[in-house]
Amino acid sequence: MTSQTRPPPKTSEAERQEEARNKRLAQRLRANLQKRKAQSRARRAGEADERPDGLLQEDDGEADS
Numbered sequence: 001m002t003s004q005t006r007p008p009p010k011t012s013e014a015e016r017q018e019e020a021r022n023k024r025l026a027q028r029l030r031a032n033l034q035k036r037k038a039q040s041r042a043r044r045a046g047e048a049d050e051r052p053d054g055l056l057q058e059d060d061g062e063a064d065s
Contacts, residue, residue, distance in 0.1 A: 011019075
């Protein structure tokens with residue numbers, strides 16, 4: 001036997017597309033996990049969330065006199 005490495009077997013186009021899709025999904029999952037962790041740390045630290053979500057309090061024009 002020789003100690004040479006064999007080249008990877010050739011894969012079909014469908015297999016390559018599935019592998020590329022799995023890589024994209026893994027990247028999105030990691031990004032989402034990092035975002036969730038940052039949100040959790042911000043909540044523990046008591047800092048405001050940087051998201052513009054939620055309702056804004058409107059001034060109804062009444063002044064206390």
